Amino acid sequence: MPQTCLSIRRVLAIQVSVVGSGSEHEERAEAVGRLLAERGATVITGGRGEVMAAAARGAKSAGGTTIGILPTETRDGLNEWIDHVVVTGIGHARNLAVVASGDAVIAVGGRYGTLAEIGFALTLGRTVVVLEPGWEVEGTQRAQTPEEAVEFAFAAARHTPVT
């Protein structure tokens, strides 16, 4: 009887990057993180405070996995809901790594650093979902609620997975 040799490529969990800032957006960011984790996505963030911390906190509240990609050379400033920390040492250029690491990107609030992340994500062909209100950039998808943002991100991750 011939042996069936199966080459099983282990499937990575879907990874969704959550970017943004602004303490007024933390509640919605936490909901985004929680919903992502409930559906099995790993949450990627910049590893620091406000929106980044809230998204990671939400993910952990649902038993999810979180990655924090820091700009610094040490772990200083890392929020406490990060499971795995990547210390890049490259300053704001780490924003490129944050968005490139996601199958899709969700932006919650945010200032100029977030704008750079949106620009990079669209440059790389990643789907960017902006949770309203937020930066209005042509080429982004607009979501009214955390649920909708997560739904769009998963749809994008399935249809145009990063390879």
Add this chain to the structure above:
Amino acid sequence: MPQTCLSIRRVLAIQVSVVGSGSEHEERAEAVGRLLAERGATVITGGRGEVMAAAARGAKSAGGTTIGILPTETRDGLNEWIDHVVVTGIGHARNLAVVASGDAVIAVGGRYGTLAEIGFALTLGRTVVVLEPGWEVEGTQRAQTPEEAVEFAFAAARHTPVT
């Protein structure tokens, strides 16, 4: 008679970064480069084609100096109007270096890479002048003509020099 010892700090030329893309914007980018060089500024660009090449070409037509900051590990794709080439090897993250190196930044046209550059420049506190039409981002200055863009860039470089 006491000797007066003067510590003369050599003054760098003003450096202005010109960012953007789109062949339809080349003529205005060339004017921007030429005007910057006529006023003694060194022109910093990403070193490649379209707006980047046009700005460097304009600067060279006025006898100026040009720096090209490439994303690649080689000089492949460098336009022919660059005097000094910086080969970064860091891909799109070189956009950070392009805008950080300017006392001010002028955006001419541009797509998502330019948006990332605007985001980074504003994050770092650099003045960003957008030559109309262009990305509409809160916090940028709007110029109607190449002359006005260059005027705004010089005013910013004088009032808030990078240190």
Add this chain to the structure above:
Amino acid sequence: MPQTCLSIRRVLAIQVSVVGSGSEHEERAEAVGRLLAERGATVITGGRGEVMAAAARGAKSAGGTTIGILPTETRDGLNEWIDHVVVTGIGHARNLAVVASGDAVIAVGGRYGTLAEIGFALTLGRTVVVLEPGWEVEGTQRAQTPEEAVEFAFAAARHTPVT
């Protein structure tokens, strides 16, 4: 009775970066990965082939967790034993992130990229354990066996944790 409020900082797993290259070193790299995972460390690598793949494979064989930090803008070239992938887009500069992310670094074989990683790790004050034979660099610790390399890495991670 006064309420005791404990602020419990969640403790990250120890993270150890394994760097190197050369197919002749894969067996020992796999042992290093396995031993790290058996002791609960997360294994950080550059995410690609040879030593990087072997270390991750070893870690997965022991049920461990693996992070791959890629130089590219996509997941192309990612080995199949990576749980969480960080796509940096910054080329060889990602070597800095690989070593900065570890509480300690173990080098197994390796060529010039590994030398850069050793240089960066020592610049940042990370302990570097070189599994013999390997680059001879002043300031590194030398291990004769995978067991010894892992022992040294854990000792370093405990005594001089990255903060």
Add this chain to the structure above:
Amino acid sequence: MPQTCLSIRRVLAIQVSVVGSGSEHEERAEAVGRLLAERGATVITGGRGEVMAAAARGAKSAGGTTIGILPTETRDGLNEWIDHVVVTGIGHARNLAVVASGDAVIAVGGRYGTLAEIGFALTLGRTVVVLEPGWEVEGTQRAQTPEEAVEFAFAAARHTPVT
């Protein structure tokens, strides 16, 4: 009569990167910078003190041109012999840009950051000349004097120009 169409590619000056550190090496670094400038090379350095400053000072004493590629987000720490400053904002990862920008690299003294630069330069196929005494790395050329180091660098730049 057939029209002769000449495609004249403007020729960049040869660029040589000088890396290293250590105040005891400044005199020799200054000689290297001077000799490079006398032969028309542009001197690329990391823009800061000790060997970097000395090489730039030497180049300026011979009327040469100097580029400083800083790790920071500002010009803070820039030495006063730099003509054109590139502010990268990417920390130690700027070492990659320093060596990638040279047709050849000369190392004078140096510690672990220099080792990372040697590793990156060799990874990219750049010729690395180590002025004795210095890091002993297989694949580097060894020079006994500044004259010899510069001679080797020019020979390499001519035979294997960066393209």
